Amino acid sequence: MEIHANASVAEKSNVRFDCEAVIINTLLKLGVPANTKGFHYLKTALYFAIENPIALTSMSKIVYPAISAQYYAASAYSIERAMRYAISQSCQRGNTGFILRIFGYPEDMRAYLPTNREFLAVVAEYIRQILRDMPASRVEHTISA
Numbered sequence: 001m002e003i004h005a006n007a008s009v010a011e012k013s014n015v016r017f018d019c020e021a022v023i024i025n026t027l028l029k030l031g032v033p034a035n036t037k038g039f040h041y042l043k044t045a046l047y048f049a050i051e052n053p054i055a056l057t058s059m060s061k062i063v064y065p066a067i068s069a070q071y072y073a074a075s076a077y078s079i080e081r082a083m084r085y086a087i088s089q090s091c092q093r094g095n096t097g098f099i100l101r102i103f104g105y106p107e108d109m110r111a112y113l114p115t116n117r118e119f120l121a122v123v124a125e126y127i128r129q130i131l132r133d134m135p136a137s138r139v140e141h142t143i144s145a
Contacts, residue, residue, distance in 0.1 A: 027039060030123070031090040033090075039086055044067050059080070059116060059117050091113055102122060
């Protein structure tokens with residue numbers, strides 16, 4: 001996932017496209033409803049977390065304001081709330097086998113709801129591993145499998 005300074009613009013945009021495609025595919029596999037604002041906020045926050053893992057140490061001071069200021073015209077509170085709603089929907093209606101594989105939680109996800117920070121940290125690490133293990137040219141072709 002590392003982009004070198006001497007990489008061409010096309011290579012940099014391909015890496016971003018591959019990363020975004022893996023993020024979207026992972027969120028959909030987790031059962032995050034794509035028709036919610038929280039889906040889009042989580043997608044942006046995951047890309048942000050993959051690029052800058054330290055940012056997750058301060059969600060309310062770094063992540064929510066950055067997403068609000070850079071991408072969406074929404075308050076940090078509404079971004080946080082929409083993410084929480086999307087995560088809760090994922091835990092209630094999502095693919096429990098896939099959730100168990102990523103999070104390692106018991107089968108009954110309804111009994112435990114991860115915090116926004118925990119969800120983003122675990123999913124970001126999962127995506128980092130996918131991007132690290134696969135050549136950039138293969139990521140795009142394998143996400144639909």
